[in-house]
Amino acid sequence: MDDSHHKSLTVIGAVITVSSTRNPETDTSGKSLLDLLASAGIEVAYYTVIPDDQERIRAEVCKAVSCANCVIVTGGTGLTPSDVTIEAVVPLLEKIIDGFGELFRLKSYEEIGTAAILSRAVAGVVNGRAVFCIPGSTKAVTLAAREIILPEIQHILTHASAGTQR
Numbered sequence: 377m378d379d380s381h382h383k384s385l386t387v388i389g390a391v392i393t394v395s396s397t398r399n400p401e402t403d404t405s406g407k408s409l410l411d412l413l414a415s416a417g418i419e420v421a422y423y424t425v426i427p428d429d430q431e432r433i434r435a436e437v438c439k440a441v442s443c444a445n446c447v448i449v450t451g452g453t454g455l456t457p458s459d460v461t462i463e464a465v466v467p468l469l470e471k472i473i474d475g476f477g478e479l480f481r482l483k484s485y486e487e488i489g490t491a492a493i494l495s496r497a498v499a500g501v502v503n504g505r506a507v508f509c510i511p512g513s514t515k516a517v518t519l520a521a522r523e524i525i526l527p528e529i530q531h532i533l534t535h536a537s538a539g540t541q542r
Contacts, residue, residue, distance in 0.1 A: 388445055480495065495516070
């Protein structure tokens with residue numbers, strides 16, 4: 377790959393778990409993300425577990441992008457009435473990374489079959505920072521982080537941060 381597509385930059389992570397039933401002690405998906413980021417040498421500057429509430433989700437994403445450039449929101453991406461992560465985050469996105477959701481669903485399909493269509497996983501850019509919204513299961517978190525986010529985060533941030541101050 378052309379090196380001009382990868383700027384030397386420090387990736388700083390944030391993990392937001394959206395769940396009305398989990399807390400930091402029972403958040404296995406969030407803990408998996410924290411471990412995966414740490415294994416990749418990515419410092420996590422922000423972590424929280426919050427309930428399924430649009431305003432709270434939006435406020436926490438805004439806090440996270442103020443201190444991190446790779447924000448991963450896990451949970452609340454399904455079809456139940458309480459799943460409001462997508463509704464909370466999409467209005468904040470300046471650009472949507474369509475390929476993320478498409479690739480996540482393809483890789484999910486390979487693992488779980490047609491149930492993958494229930495995922496509304498999405499990613500985008502807010503002020504030069506990458507924001508990913510993924511399902512809350514530990515299996516989905518691991519798939520998204522290992523197979524898509526970690527391999528591409530430098531590339532994504534190189535393009536997303538072009539022209540922004542760090």
